Amino acid sequence: MTNQQLNSGNPSVDIEYRRRKSAEEMRYQVVSFSLMIFLTLIAFASVAIKGFTSWFTVPFILLLAAVQVVFQLFYFMHMSHKGHEAPQLFLFSGVFVAILTVLTFVTIVWW
Amino acid sequence: MQAEEKMTYEKWPAAPEKSTLEAKNKFLGFWLFLGGETTLFASLFATYLALKDKVPSADAALAKDLFDLPLTFVATMLLLTSSLTSVYAMYHMKNFAFKKMMVWLGLTVLLGLGFLGTEVYEFSHYVHTYKHTFTSSAFGSAFYTLVGFHGAHVAFGLCWILSLMIRNSKRGLSLYNAPKFYVASLYWHFIDVVWVFIFTVVYLMGMVG
Secondary structure, eight states, X not given: XXXXXXXXXXXXXXXXXXXXXXXXXXXXXXXXXXXXXXHHHHHHHHHHSBTBXXXXXXXXXXXXXXXXXXXXXXXXXXXXXXXXXXXXXXXXXXXXXXXXXXXXXIIXXXX | OOTTSOOOTTTOOSOGGGSSHHHHHHHHHHHXXXXXXXXXXXXXXXXXXXXXXXXXXXXXXXXXXXXOHHHHHHHHHHHHHHHHHHHHHHHHHHTTOHHHHHHHHHHHHHHHHHHHHHHHHHHHHHHHHHOOXXXXXXXXXXXXXXXXXXXHHHHHHHHHHHHHHHHTTTTOOOTTTHHHHHHHHHHHHHHHHHHHXXXXXXXXXXXXX
């Protein structure tokens, strides 16, 4: 979804095109926001409704959180756009270290 | 393109946040910083998970006694919505609509203040009703460090966005300040990303037991 090479040679045509492009992108943003709110509601509901075991609820809400964060990163923070190779490298390295750290602390360090 | 150049609607580039060398460097450096922040919060999350409900006596409050679903829900909605309003602000920035961008940034700041308000209320409630303090237990230390660190990030983000708004209020948009607004909005989204894990791992999982 890049708008790098959109030169038709006519500035007003370019601007019109770009405006429509970003209006379209903004609609996707609102859709992903609605999905994020929806996922949040499900997560809160699954905790509020008694009757699920924690063996179901905990992995389920963790999965919802992961999906929601993907929406944030790729849509709100534009990581789906071109030119985000270095940001992806930095962030995924961070996530890798993060997972290792959490895994270590909950399995080895304090038992 | 030159950062000092006087901008018009026609001249405004498609990616104003990355069209000067300074902007490109800022963009790259900021994402490196966010990678580092991820590991910082990971260590706090890991500590919290390891020390959750580690209290010295049987009458000390545990996670499931403390947390309150409605309050967490309100805080979550405030912060999630503020993420959307900052997306709107960047949408108007790309369309060279300075006033509209400022209005949406203002809304973002207000929602962020609302979030901080709920957090201050929540912490004082824990301290006064449950005697759950920073020094009362390992659980308390880990909890306040993790959630408080996030709250401090929110407060810092608010100061950042507010000072950008005040400093640039009479300047209008330029290629000099567009990357600054963009990077601040990235920071704001990152705060939201961290909160998604806090409300899931700390509050929801705390209430499940």
